Amino acid sequence: xxxxxxxxxxxxxxxxxxxxxxxHKAFLMKEIFNxxxxxxxxxxxxxxxxxxxxxxxxxxxxxxxxxxxxxxSTLLGLVAGTIYPTLGSVSVTGRVSSxxxxxxxxxxxxxxRENIYLNASLLGLRKPEVDARxxxxxxxxxxxxxxxVPLRNxxxxxxxxxxxxxxxxxxxxxxxxxxxFAVGDRSFxxxxxxxxxxxxxxxxxMVFVGHGVEGLWEICERAIWLEQGRVVADxxxxxxxxxxxxxxx
Amino acid sequence: MDIPQQAxxxxxxSAERGGADRFGAIVTDMWAHRFALxxxxxxxxxxxxxxxxxxxxxxxxxxxxxxxxxxxxFTYVYPQExxxxxxxxxxxxxxxxxxxxxxxxxxxxxxxENAALVKKTVFPRQLxxxxxxxxxxxxxxxxxxxxxxxxxLFRVPVTVKFLLAPFIxxxxxxxxxxxxxxxxxxxxxxxxVRYIVESYLTILFxxxxxxxxxxxxxxxxxxxxFGVYVLNPLAGCIEALRRxxxxxxxxxxxxxxIAVIVSVSTLVMGFALFSRLQRRFADLV
Numbered sequence: 309x310x311x312x313x314x315x316x317x318x319x320x321x322x323x324x325x326x327x328x329x330x331x332h333k334a335f336l337m338k339e340i341f342n343x344x345x346x347x348x349x350x351x352x353x354x355x356x357x358x359x360x361x362x363x364x365x366x367x368x369x370x371x372x373x374x375x376x377x378x379x380x381s382t383l384l385g386l387v388a389g390t391i392y393p394t395l396g397s398v399s400v401t402g403r404v405s406s407x408x409x410x411x412x413x414x415x416x417x418x419x420x421r422e423n424i425y426l427n428a429s430l431l432g433l434r435k436p437e438v439d440a441r442x443x444x445x446x447x448x449x450x451x452x453x454x455x456x457v458p459l460r461n462x463x464x465x466x467x468x469x470x471x472x473x474x475x476x477x478x479x480x481x482x483x484x485x486x487x488x489f490a491v492g493d494r495s496f497x498x499x500x501x502x503x504x505x506x507x508x509x510x511x512x513x514m515v516f517v518g519h520g521v522e523g524l525w526e527i528c529e530r531a532i533w534l535e536q537g538r539v540v541a542d543x544x545x546x547x548x549x550x551x552x553x554x555x556x557x
Numbered sequence: 558m559d560i561p562q563q564a565x566x567x568x569x570x571s572a573e574r575g576g577a578d579r580f581g582a583i584v585t586d587m588w589a590h591r592f593a594l595x596x597x598x599x600x601x602x603x604x605x606x607x608x609x610x611x612x613x614x615x616x617x618x619x620x621x622x623x624x625x626x627x628x629x630x631f632t633y634v635y636p637q638e639x640x641x642x643x644x645x646x647x648x649x650x651x652x653x654x655x656x657x658x659x660x661x662x663x664x665x666x667x668x669x670e671n672a673a674l675v676k677k678t679v680f681p682r683q684l685x686x687x688x689x690x691x692x693x694x695x696x697x698x699x700x701x702x703x704x705x706x707x708x709x710l711f712r713v714p715v716t717v718k719f720l721l722a723p724f725i726x727x728x729x730x731x732x733x734x735x736x737x738x739x740x741x742x743x744x745x746x747x748x749x750v751r752y753i754v755e756s757y758l759t760i761l762f763x764x765x766x767x768x769x770x771x772x773x774x775x776x777x778x779x780x781x782x783f784g785v786y787v788l789n790p791l792a793g794c795i796e797a798l799r800r801x802x803x804x805x806x807x808x809x810x811x812x813x814x815i816a817v818i819v820s821v822s823t824l825v826m827g828f829a830l831f832s833r834l835q836r837r838f839a840d841l842v
Contacts, residue, residue, distance in 0.1 A: 327840060385839065389679040392569055392836045399568040406677065413674045417604045426600055429593035430680045438592070 315401055317482055317513040318364040318387055324395035325357040325382050325537075356382040357537045360396075366481075367511035371521040371545060373552050374534035380517045383534065384484050387515065402481030402513070405431060407472060416460035420451055420470055423459055427474045441477045448499070449473035469496055476503055482513045501527075522549060583832055587681045597688035601663075602695060616696040617703055620651050627651075627768050640770065642803050645707045649802065650767035652700045653795045656729055657736075658758050660693045664737025665744050665754050672842040682835045683828065686741040690734050708802065718801045725797045725808065728820050732790045735823030742831040745841050765789060771796040771812060790816035790823075 329352040357379045364370055372380045385391040386398050388406040413430055414423045424445055428438045446452050449469045451462075459467060476483075485504075507514060508527055516524055521531075524545075531548035533541040541548045587594070606613065628644050631637050640646060664686040668675060671685055744750035764786070766774065771793075774786050787793050793816030797808035 385676075388677075389569070390676060390839045397568060404679070406679075413678055415600060415604060417607055418600060422596075422600070422603070426593075426596040427678075429590070429596045430674065430678050432590065432593075432680070434592045 315366075316363045317366045317368070317401055318362070318515070319399040320360055320362045320383075320386070320396065321399075322396040323357055323360045323386060323393045323398060324355060325379075325386065325391065326394040327354045327356055328352070329354050355537050357386075360534075360537070360539055362532060362539065362542065364513060364515065366402075366513055368530060369508060369514040369516070369524075369528045371516045371524055371528040371531045371549075372534060373521060373531055373549065374540075375556075377536075378534040379537040380534055381486065382537075384486055384515065384517050387482075388484055400482065403432065403478070404482045404484060405475050405478045405480035406484040407475045407486060414459050414467060414471065417458055419458055420446075420455040420462070423470065424455075424474055427471070428478065431475065431478045431480075433478060437479075445470075445473045445477050448477070448503075450496075465493060465496075472500060476500075476507075480512075482515075483507060484515050484517075486517045525549075580828075580832075583681060583683065587683060590680050590684060593680055594684050594688055594691075597684055598692045598695075601689050601692035605692070613696070613699055616699050620648065620655060620700050620703065623651055624648050631768060642708075642711050642713060645704070645711050645713060646770075646799055646803060647768050648704055648707055649798055650765070650795050652697060652704055653726075653729060653791060653798060654762055654765055654767050655700060656694065656697045656726075657733060657761065657791060659696060660690045660733045661736050661740065661758060662751070662754055663689045663693050664733075665740040665751055667737070668741045668745050668838060669748075669842060675838050675842050682838060683738065683831055686737040686831075687734055690730070690737050694730065704802075713803055714805070716805045718805060718807065721801045721808065722798060725794050725801065725813075728817050729790060729794045731824045732816075732820035735820065735825070735827035738827035738831040739823070742827075742834040745838055746834065761789065761791065765791045766795050770799070771809070787812040787815050788819055790820045792816070 360379075360383065362383075372383060374380050382391065384406070386393055387400060388404055389400070390406075413427050415426070418426065421442075424442065425438055428441070428445075429435075433441075446455055449466075449472075451466060451470060454462065454466065459470075462470070504514070504527055514527070516528060521528070528545045530543065531541075531545045531552075532539060533548050533552050541551055609615065611618075624644065624647060627647050631643070631647075637643060667685040667689045668682065674680075674685075675682060740750050740754055771787075774792075775783050778786070793809070793812035793814075797813045797816070800806040800808055
């Protein structure tokens with residue numbers, strides 16, 4: 309085993325993320341014409357995150373809470389590396405596996421098996437690595453009977469199960485979990501929680517977002533409360549959740 | 558039991574926004590994702606053919622029909638003089654043109670059509686247009702089989718120079734990947750690119766020596782016009798393929814050299830542009 313490094317797994321320094329909400333669909337063509345004509349373009353600037361500084365240590369589990377549109381998913385996207393900050397810097401040490409909207413990369417015309425290989429390889433795994441994990445992934449998802457059926461014939465619950473199963477078996481040091489507990493039946497949710505507890509024991513860094521994070525008091529020692537793109541509170545899980553709950557009420 | 562993995566450190570600052578990652582880093586990352594590239598190629602290939610009853614036959618039927626029309630017109634309506642192996646020559650031009658006309662529009666939509674992947678997963682986005690080009694190239698390989706059959710039927714003598722043909726196709730492929738990278742990145746920002754590409758490809762059919770030899774352009778037009786004409790790498794490559802495969806000659810120095818230079822620089826510029834724009838993809842798709 310590699311020694312645990314002392315550098316934090318995730319460091320966000322004064323991060324800001326701005327979106328340009330253009331009023332027209334064909335925005336940029338128009339923007340270029342207008343720029344050529346030295347005209348101002350009607351556009352709205354929207355800061356999804358502002359001045360966010362967060363550091364997450366290796367092995368820490370953090371829940372991010374906040375209302376819809378508070379910037380939780382933007383934060384996760386920045387850590388995952390799909391989106392880039394407008395201001396500040398994001399540093400991530402270790403392989404990230406994002407369980408963001410599970411199975412987003414699945415294609416309905418491909419079978420479960422083909423989707424496992426495609427998704428796992430996009431997450432950075434090589435052929436021998438996927439081969440070695442394939443049985444485990446299928447067994448965890450409980451979809452052995454449907455593995456050679458095109459995904460269009462899967463229920464949404466089955467797709468989520470497959471997506472979680474692939475993402476959970478990539479052996480990443482950092483796991484980002486978004487809205488996982490909104491779908492799937494009870495027994496599968498129990499299975500996920502057991503696996504997450506196992507990851508916790510393995511000192512993996514985990515960040516949770518979405519519905520159901522209130523139930524993660526056994527896993528998360530820390531919570532971050534976002535409000536309109538800013539950090540309102542960052543501290544022990546129970547404290548922050550208590551403050552958030554009384555505020556929402 | 559688990560294969561050990563290195564823990565890569567990633568740091569992104571806003572100062573680099575709009576800038577590109579280091580070239581070496583992208584290439585290393587792409588190499589690490591080579592299994593993903595293979596899966597993306599297979600995905601594209603599968604979804605294209607799984608729901609078609611005739612499947613691969615279409616990729617042969619289309620050039621055959623076009624060839625039939627062109628051969629009838631240029632044998633009976635406007636007879637051509639002194640062109641040996643005329644149908645094979647036209648077919649070779651058609652298949653080369655098809656490499657562009659199949660790959661470029663498909664690659665142009667590659668990023669937009671995989672919006673879910675771009676928004677949710679992290680992998681070198683360059684793989685998207687490249688994988689689409691490669692999967693369409695598989696279709697071109699089938700059409701090349703047709704070229705081989707025609708060459709046998711017309712008793713074209715086999716020569717050592719045949720060995721140059723894969724290299725010439727390789728040059729064309731570099732050009733297609735370069736254009737594919739450029740157009741797929743631009744189409745995320747300007748959705749109109751798709752339509753520009755389509756109309757440009759129609760014009761290119763007539764501006765490439767598909768059903769006439771390159772020498773005609775050389776003879777009938779001033780040097781300047783010829784110079785502009787061969788900036789299209791398809792022109793130099795088709796001519797080179799004909800010489801190598803049909804006439805036992807080496808590629809024309811000038812037109813092929815220009816094709817190589819244009820193709821390589823298109824690839825380099827396309828790669829640079831794509832890498833520069835890809836940071837905004839997840840915000841825009």
